[in-house]
Amino acid sequence: MYMLSPEGIVNSWNAGAQRFKGYTAEEIIGQHFSKFYPAEDQESGKPSRALRIAAEQGKYEEEGWRVHKNGRRFWASVVLDPIRDDAGQLIGFAKITRDVTERRQAQEALRASEERFRLLVQGVTDYAIYMLSPSGQVTNWNQGAQRIKGYTENEVLGTSFSRFYTPEDQEAGIPAAALRKAADDGRTEMEGWRVRKDGTRFWAHVIIDAIRNDMGDLIGFAKITRDITERMETARALEQAREALFQAQKMDAIGKLTGGIAHDFNNLLAVIVSGLERLKSRPDDAPNPKVLASMERAANRASSLTEQLLAFARKQPLKRERHNLNELLRTFDPVLQQVTDRTVRVHFNLAATLGEVMVDATQFEVAILNLMTNSRDAMPKGGNLTVSTEEVILRPGEIPSLPAGRYAKVTVSDDGDGMTAEVAARAFEPFFTTKPVGEGTGMGLSQVFGFVKQSDGDLTIHSAPGQGTSISVYLPVDNSLESGKAE
Numbered sequence: 001m002y003m004l005s006p007e008g009i010v011n012s013w014n015a016g017a018q019r020f021k022g023y024t025a026e027e028i029i030g031q032h033f034s035k036f037y038p039a040e041d042q043e044s045g046k047p048s049r050a051l052r053i054a055a056e057q058g059k060y061e062e063e064g065w066r067v068h069k070n071g072r073r074f075w076a077s078v079v080l081d082p083i084r085d086d087a088g089q090l091i092g093f094a095k096i097t098r099d100v101t102e103r104r105q106a107q108e109a110l111r112a113s114e115e116r117f118r119l120l121v122q123g124v125t126d127y128a129i130y131m132l133s134p135s136g137q138v139t140n141w142n143q144g145a146q147r148i149k150g151y152t153e154n155e156v157l158g159t160s161f162s163r164f165y166t167p168e169d170q171e172a173g174i175p176a177a178a179l180r181k182a183a184d185d186g187r188t189e190m191e192g193w194r195v196r197k198d199g200t201r202f203w204a205h206v207i208i209d210a211i212r213n214d215m216g217d218l219i220g221f222a223k224i225t226r227d228i229t230e231r232m233e234t235a236r237a238l239e240q241a242r243e244a245l246f247q248a249q250k251m252d253a254i255g256k257l258t259g260g261i262a263h264d265f266n267n268l269l270a271v272i273v274s275g276l277e278r279l280k281s282r283p284d285d286a287p288n289p290k291v292l293a294s295m296e297r298a299a300n301r302a303s304s305l306t307e308q309l310l311a312f313a314r315k316q317p318l319k320r321e322r323h324n325l326n327e328l329l330r331t332f333d334p335v336l337q338q339v340t341d342r343t344v345r346v347h348f349n350l351a352a353t354l355g356e357v358m359v360d361a362t363q364f365e366v367a368i369l370n371l372m373t374n375s376r377d378a379m380p381k382g383g384n385l386t387v388s389t390e391e392v393i394l395r396p397g398e399i400p401s402l403p404a405g406r407y408a409k410v411t412v413s414d415d416g417d418g419m420t421a422e423v424a425a426r427a428f429e430p431f432f433t434t435k436p437v438g439e440g441t442g443m444g445l446s447q448v449f450g451f452v453k454q455s456d457g458d459l460t461i462h463s464a465p466g467q468g469t470s471i472s473v474y475l476p477v478d479n480s481l482e483s484g485k486a487e
């Protein structure tokens with residue numbers, strides 16, 4: 001703060017002035033104040049203009065560059081007041097100068113950062129990013145918004161964002177509800193149909209954030225919209241393809257099954273029909289016992305085929321009783337040993353304790369026989385066949401079809417040929433066999449499958465070509481009475 005004569009000569013000087021401008025009082029008193037202006041301002045007569053304006057208008061205010069004694073410029077806020085005596089005669093000026101360089105720098109930085117941010121948001125084209133007033137009027141608009149929604153900034157500023165919604169959604173009050181939810185929860189996220197300027201629809205993923213000032217007042221909303229139509233359509237197409245594939249596989253399997261049944265029954269019926277014909281053609285002779293025997297065999301075979309089919313369909317009558325599978329396996333042992341020839345070594349690896357399960361003992365034996373026969377067939381040059389038992393506790397989802405809990409697990413494994421993934425995937429289908437015609441019916445594993453499923457269990461199959469095969473049967477431990485009989 002210092003004083004000037006009416007002509008602009010410095011005639012008082014304070015400590016603050018010395019600090020800002022670098023001059024001591026001795027150095028500057030008596031000098032013209034234009035010294036503080038940059039050369040170009042001095043040339044254009046800016047200092048005397050300032051005095052004139054102050055004298056005429058009673059005050060002069062400006063912000064501008066000033067020069068320190070050391071030559072450094074600083075940005076100053078300047079107020080110049082004329083001082084008059086009682087008669088109104090101008091006797092000088094009071095000058096207050098503030099160094100506002102820092103404030104100016106801060107403003108500049110803020111402006112630059114806002115500009116950078118604006119450019120960033122503006123440059124994003126994959127997302128519509130824009131702001132809404134608290135009542136839902138669009139207050140700015142980026143390129144992405146223009147690209148996705150089709151409106152230019154001019155068309156859309158100041159209009160309600162509800163125009164982007166379908167008429168149904170507008171009717172149902174969805175836009176306002178979305179803002180309410182964002183205001184209440186701070187943010188809302190949703191997917192839905194939105195409408196472009198040209199009337200076409202797109203599937204949008206939308207996030208609305210409520211924007212509040214430091215006082216917590218709602219000052220608007222930030223909205224980010226992404227067009228995910230393509231992603232949604234890809235997902236839908238994939239789902240359809242999967243469905244179609246599943247359908248095709250199902251039809252294929254049903255075709256195989258029907259064909260298999262028709263073929264087998266046809267052969268068996270042919271034997272019976274031709275037998276009947278022979279009997280009919282000689283009504284007076286005693287029936288040929290050979291013909292009768294072959295007819296009977298065919299009929300029995302047909303009936304056992306029906307049983308196997310019923311087993312697969314999980315429709316066979318089961319006599320379920322409480323059994324310890326270890327004990328069942330021990331009683332079957334003589335039969336099981338016969339399955340294999342001398343080149344195959346059979347190992348039993350039975351758990352010390354095993355919870356009891358509700359099974360049909362005969363069907364269980366048939367299932368184990370089927371599994372062991374398959375293993376033997378897979379080891380034409382001999383090998384090891386292991387039957388093991390174990391009690392396990394399944395976690396939820398560990399085997400998707402089974403609830404969590406205690407299970408008796410029986411595993412039949414071999415170090416034979418193994419299966420390709422394709423064979424393993426179809427091995428349980430009735431009539432599916434890789435064995436030469438006449439050797440396998442393809443009914444073995446389908447019996448195992450049907451029996452296990454009908455006994456509330458499930459099975460897993462681990463196999464790879466050359467790596468052997470291991471098939472495990474899980475049957476739920478019966479908790480109804482005393483459980484887990486120790487042996």
Ligand SMILES: Nc1ncnc2c1ncn2[C@@H]1O[C@H](COP(=O)(O)OP(=O)(O)OP(=O)(O)O)[C@@H](O)[C@H]1O
Pocket residue numbers: 370374375378414416417418419423427428432433434435439440441442443444445446468469
């Ligand atoms: N332990 C195994 N090792 C390798 N392949 C196996 C094994 N078990 C089953 N398979 C494959 O699964 C197919 C189907 O087995 P499944 O027991 O249902 O019928 P099959 O043994 O061919 O005939 P069937 O049991 O009626 O005599 C077999 O043909 C074979 O390709």
Ligand SMILES: [Mg+2]
Pocket residue numbers: 370373374440443444445
């Ligand atoms: Mg078999």
